[in-house]
Amino acid sequence: MRLRVEFTTEPFDLDEAPPHAVVAREVVQGxxxxAVDVGPFGNTAEGEAGRVLTAVDALLRQALEAxxxxxxLQVNVIDGKNVAGGEGDR
Incomplete structure (x- = not known):
């Protein structure tokens, strides 16, 4: 299964990225x-389910600590298969 995660961290700072945003981006980039796309108002990453979920766990822990x-965040299945291996959205 493949997943896409979209996330933002707060509080926002329009002048420079706060430490928690930098940490979250470093987690997904590493x-x-x-596929990873980082931006000032949102970030996305895609990949194999286990890798995405591991990254989400690290992202949450490290961003909160920072x-x-x-x-x-929002997590979507993007390959048309659900957890049981059946068809996705109908």
Whole structure:
């Protein structure tokens, strides 16, 4: 199964990236994922489910430790298969 995670960390700082945002980006950029896109208002990463979930775990732990007061994320299955191996969205 392949997953896509989209995430943001708060509080925002428009002048420079706060430590929690830098840490979160470093986690996904350093993970063994297929596609990573980081930006000022949101970030996405895609890859094999186990790798994405491992990265999400590290991202949450490290961003919170670095001062994030909120982490918003969404995880989507992107290969059309659900956990049981059946068909995805119909």
């Amino acid at each position: 993970a063994d994922l297929d 001062g994030a007061t909120r982490v918003s």
